[in-house]
Amino acid sequence: MATIKDIARLAGVSISTVSYALNNDTKVSKKTRERILATARELNYQKNGIASDLKRSSTRTIALIVTDLSGPYYSELVKGIQEVTLSKGYDLLACSSVGGETSTAVKFLTEKRVDGAIVLAHNISEEIILQSARAKFPVILLDRKVESEYVVSIEVDNEAGSHMAAEYLIKQGHRDIAYISGMAISELHFMRIRGYERALQEHGLNSKNRLHQFGLFNRENGYSMTKMLIAQGKLSSAFMYANDEMAIGGLMAFKEHSIKVPQDVSVTGFDDIELAKYVRPALTTVLQPKYERGALAAHLIFQILEGQDTEPYYILPTQLVMRDSVSSKA
Amino acid sequence: MATIKDIARLAGVSISTVSYALNNDTKVSKKTRERILATARELNYQKNGIASDLKRSSTRTIALIVTDLSGPYYSELVKGIQEVTLSKGYDLLACSSVGGETSTAVKFLTEKRVDGAIVLAHNISEEIILQSARAKFPVILLDRKVESEYVVSIEVDNEAGSHMAAEYLIKQGHRDIAYISGMAISELHFMRIRGYERALQEHGLNSKNRLHQFGLFNRENGYSMTKMLIAQGKLSSAFMYANDEMAIGGLMAFKEHSIKVPQDVSVTGFDDIELAKYVRPALTTVLQPKYERGALAAHLIFQILEGQDTEPYYILPTQLVMRDSVSSKA
DNA sequence: CTGTTAGCGCCTTCAG
DNA sequence: CTGAAGGCGCTAACAG
DSSP states (O other): OOOHHHHHHHHTSOHHHHHHHHTTOTTSOHHHHHHHHHHHHHTTOOOOHHHHHHHHTOOOEEEEEESOTTSOOOHHHHHHHHHHHHHTTOEEEEEEOTTGGGSHHHHHHHSSOSSEEEEEOTTSOHHHHHHHOBTTBOEEESSSOOOBTTEEEEEEOHHHHHHHHHHHHHHTTOOOEEEEEOOOOSHHHHHHHHHHHHHHHHTTOOOTTOEEEOSOSSHHHHHHHHHHHHHTTOOOSEEEESSHHHHHHHHHHHHHTTOOTTTTOEEEOSBOOGGGGTSSSOOBEEEOOHHHHHHHHHHHHHHHHTTOOOOSEEEEOOEEEOOSSOOOOO | OOOHHHHHHHHTSOHHHHHHHHTTOTTSOHHHHHHHHHHHHHTTOOOOHHHHHHHHTOOOEEEEEESOTTSOOOHHHHHHHHHHHHHTTOEEEEEEOTTGGGSHHHHHHHSSOSSEEEEEOTTSOHHHHHHHOBTTBOEEESSSOOOBTTEEEEEEOHHHHHHHHHHHHHHTTOOOEEEEEOOOOSHHHHHHHHHHHHHHHHTTOOOTTTEEEOSOSSHHHHHHHHHHHHHTTOOOSEEEESSHHHHHHHHHHHHHTTOOTTTTOEEEOSBOOGGGGTSSSOOBEEEOOHHHHHHHHHHHHHHHHTTOOOOSEEEEOOEEEOOSSOOOOO
């Protein structure tokens, strides 16, 4: 593969002149520049971006780290990140944390391959994040709260969100409200549970034996947990699911058993993913401001890179989206 | 930031010894290695992956290039790519081609930042692909057919797919079948149109004035094109859409005008995206083997990197998925 | 305007 | 087992 050295030799100029010409520096005369560009084309020269990054010691790219590249994407969130990143002339790349400590995500966090990271992957350890974050490598956390210099967390008010949902169910006359969750070690899901429990307490309702936690936060598990509860005859009047994916799994289980939603049981989710409004019945759920969150995350990266001060923590409001999966028992 | 130089100085050894120790080379005695690792930890040393890549002249990472990171992802396809890539010990990163010639995608294609690329982004010019592909940089194309060394195309039999869908509609008694597409410059969509036209011809039906092409291949445009046709009173008996996204937009438009699908008009899509089975009525569409396609793409990258010969072109079969959006007029 | 030069941080023969 | 030395390809002072 041709390098600038080869071009220099062929064009009869020095290496630095080639570099200047290629980078459109005004120092080079038009004539030499053109000769250089011509021989570059002739050799099918391709810049080695890695060498260039090494020299500049800056990559002008930001990484978005997600649990699984093939997973259900928060498309609006990515859009927010993408637009801000591009407007700053930076590049954005996405990588996944499948593989744990040897994952691509860790490689990008710890090997200076990018200038900042936005993390939405609970399986990345806090230790790695703390070790990586520096003035020239800000880390924005979307899935947990961590207090440290050069890392800022942007959370959604999960507790208020599920509190709102529970309160709504109670107002609709539901007294026996189950909560279906996964085996959370994540702060996020603790908060959602807390909101649920608080609402029940405030209304003198019992949440004991109503909280079911097991497995992953995905559709399959929502489905199988619901089937299990149905089999055990534990049919509450309303089911709150930890997120929309699980709720959609639950909806499938109910349908299989000819249990009508919302006539027989009411269902709520959390997140307001795109599918939520398409499933039947359309899912009543809690919306989070996804685009704004993404855009804020990207903004903060640049603020920190530019040396400005930022809040260490943001919490964004949620909103109840009432659709058709909840009935009134009044 | 600490470098191996700093570690060497502090640990009282040479730079190369540090490098060996860090890379688990057996040449270093256990004692020295441990001392080195300890001082590395002490200094919070973080490897500079870029320098390492430059030296090794290999990145062990593959790029997946998509039109828009926030776009509707072929999640199954990504899963196929991801699994093969990880099993080979390579990293996978995704980047978008928004921004055209100055996009992240182009940067990764032309600057040797990765060892291979899988492209699913029609707005990347063929020229760039031809210039980039080399023995040590294979490019797999999922959105077009290009014949060249080190590039292989994996297509889906688009023509057979839409031929199948059209034929099915005809068998159900439809005679007036409209085709709604975007302004395609992409081979993919030409092929879909061709399948449609061929089926009509074979049955002596007229496709003239039945082909509507305009705008993008997204939901919004499917929606607005359908509204326009409704406004013009051009209600065919069946509407074939170029893809599921557009078909879903069409479904929304029909619903707004209280035109019943499939009672009043029949609708088909293409792709079988996840949403297709959730919309009401569930969409009859053409499925492509997404996971297999992704896995094959990744496999081919490694085959080429390992110097093995490959077919220059693959075409994968499609399959009709009959759901509820088509009625029988027989 | 062009050339010389000194690295960026790491890897890897080759000697010892 | 350890150290010295020479780059990978590119950039950016600094001189001319």
